[in-house]
Amino acid sequence: MEREIRAFKLTELRIDAQGDKPPCIYGYSAVFDQLSEDLGGFREKIAQGAFTKTIQTADVRALFNHDPNYVLGRCKSGTLSLEEDSVGLRIENTPPDTQWARDLLVTMRRGDVDQMSFAFETVRDSWEQDKTTGTVTRTLLECNLMDVSPVTFPAYPKTSAAVRSKLSEFQQPTPAGQAAPPVPDIADAQIRIRGMRRQLELADRSIV
Numbered sequence: 001m002e003r004e005i006r007a008f009k010l011t012e013l014r015i016d017a018q019g020d021k022p023p024c025i026y027g028y029s030a031v032f033d034q035l036s037e038d039l040g041g042f043r044e045k046i047a048q049g050a051f052t053k054t055i056q057t058a059d060v061r062a063l064f065n066h067d068p069n070y071v072l073g074r075c076k077s078g079t080l081s082l083e084e085d086s087v088g089l090r091i092e093n094t095p096p097d098t099q100w101a102r103d104l105l106v107t108m109r110r111g112d113v114d115q116m117s118f119a120f121e122t123v124r125d126s127w128e129q130d131k132t133t134g135t136v137t138r139t140l141l142e143c144n145l146m147d148v149s150p151v152t153f154p155a156y157p158k159t160s161a162a163v164r165s166k167l168s169e170f171q172q173p174t175p176a177g178q179a180a181p182p183v184p185d186i187a188d189a190q191i192r193i194r195g196m197r198r199q200l201e202l203a204d205r206s207i208v
Helices: 099-110 161-170 186-207
Strands: 003-009 014-016 024-031 043-046 061-064 067-074 080-084 088-093 115-129 136-151
Touching: 014 099, 024 115, 061 099, 067 080, 067 099, 080 136, 088 136, 136 161
Parallel strands: 043 136, 061 136
Antiparallel strands: 003 115, 014 024, 024 088, 061 067, 080 088, 115 136
């Protein structure tokens, strides 16, 4: 297993501070069944339940920009809690009362930092290819979560060598001398359908 990183725009992000309690960050670090951008020959989505095991056993950290020098929370200490719901992986994080953490909360409230990234190792995944378009989709079925992190600039989601190897094995190359199947043109198909309808109308009139 190799470490991978994915980034999502934070959904339902809010920072609450009630009474004398310290401010708390709420949001989602991962969203289920949402296709990613092209990751270099394939797109990816996360299946519901992919984090079920890991959030029960792993001592996950919340970091800023994946930097271990800036720890926002930790499951073991109770300053980070994780749970899955129908939307995705929900986090509740109580950051430390330090100057850098207070500054981060200010930038998050302003919307300057509005994306969440998470680091993980893949335990199980599945691959499928659309026979019509040739599009390859990877589904993450089970992951070991390592950290969740608000990020200033989400890095391009690089895929591990193992994932690239699995992709190359999964894709079926076009045999030598054989043209790749054409991707259907929707507009062209619509024109042909209209032409067929016109021919049927003319045929009906001739019968009458």
